[in-house]
Amino acid sequence: MIQMAYLFAAFLIGAGGATQTAMLGSIGKDRGSFEASWISMLSTAVGLGVLLLIRGTRDDIDLPSPLHRTEVWIAVIVITALLLGLSMRGIAPGFAVVGLFGLAFIVGAAILIPEIGVSGFVVGATVGTLVAGLALDHSGAFGIDTRPVTLIRVAGVALALTGAILVQAKN
Secondary structure, eight states: OOHHHHHHHHHHHHHHHHHHHHHHHHHHHHHHHHHHHHHHHHHHHHHHHHHHHHHHSSSSSOTTTTTTTTTHHHHHHHHHHHHHHTTTTSSSSGGGGHHHHHHHHHHHHHHHHHHHHHHHHHHHHHHHHHHHHHHHHHTTGGGOOOOOHHHHEEEEEEEHHHHHHHHHOOO
């Protein structure tokens, strides 16, 4: 049962990856692909800085000096958040979270792979990405071009899901 919970977490992380991809496409359409990537990376850095700061208030951050100090992470967060704010001018504020989906992927991989293996994580995330991708395409989320769900596209996701089940099978 716990394995299913881990696989579902990987599925949700994959769905987040599809959401991030749609958001990046929208920002890229407006600003350009490198600029969208820049905004995403700044968002990821702010989020990771906050997680490390929280961890640092409870115990040591296991990084070399001076990166083990909470004051350093406060400075990193402030500077990165200012850069993110400047980079976001003219873009809807909700897009500032775009990099947090990538952060969920990298932190989730570090947590889940020891529990369900690389293939389990990749399978769960891939199926989540495909399912969410279909929904995002169909709805035209974040201003992306609408691509309706068709039977052939659903069949493709069903085949991927079948593959996911087979990859996770014990024997």
